[in-house]
Amino acid sequence: MPELIEVEQYREALDVLCGETVMSVDIPDSAFVRPREAPLEVFDALVGRTLASTSRHGKLLLAHFGTKDDYVVGMRFGMTGRLLIDGVSPIETLEYASGRNDPAWDRAILDVGGHRVAMRDQRRLGSIELDPDTRQLGVEASTLTASALSGICTRRTKAIKAVLLDQALVAGLGNLLVDETLWQAGIDPRRSAGALSGHEIDAVAAQAVATVRTLSARGGSHTGDSFELRHLDATCHRCAGSMSHDTVGGRSTWWCATHQS
């Protein structure tokens, strides 16, 4: 699924079109619009506006239109969403997504200066929204600090994995980035967030930032050191321990039973 690393690659691809003007907006799938009661016509206001800049908060891609940031379009990519520009996506295949690539899955298409910008989403769990409220998102994961994470974890009894996946608390991390972060930090994903020591909070925050940086350079959320350990026959290549598996925070979770405690 697209995590912040993949969405950042989408943002970089879209950013190339800054300065171009929107010629048309086509949203063939009205169920893709948020909020659900929003009429499709609101997107007509984009026609004639210039793409001024792009930004990202967690997994939310933001396209800013007009000279005074008149309109902001938020794009969410769910489990299987990709951004294609003139038929090309920076991400060819997503983990857990079908290898098929069907234009019938194009849920929103913008013509920006003659370039076709399409949100292609097989499972349709993504969405497009005009002027999204970013205050509902937690702190940006790529710059997560120990003090911010400490404030988030205080008195929270749910598992640290569930806290890191909760986009209203920490924005941008998905299943693979969280498992890699906790494997690197040596923390059992089932541990209660509020029970982590200050030293452990420091380690998790530092590893979250380092994991995003390292895996961004490698090209995707699936390039972590622990990715190949996601099966029961695997032997941890840090400590030779065996791997454990369970559902934690609602997601399929792998961790080393020996060095993650």
Ligand SMILES: [Zn+2]
């Ligand atoms: Zn280990």
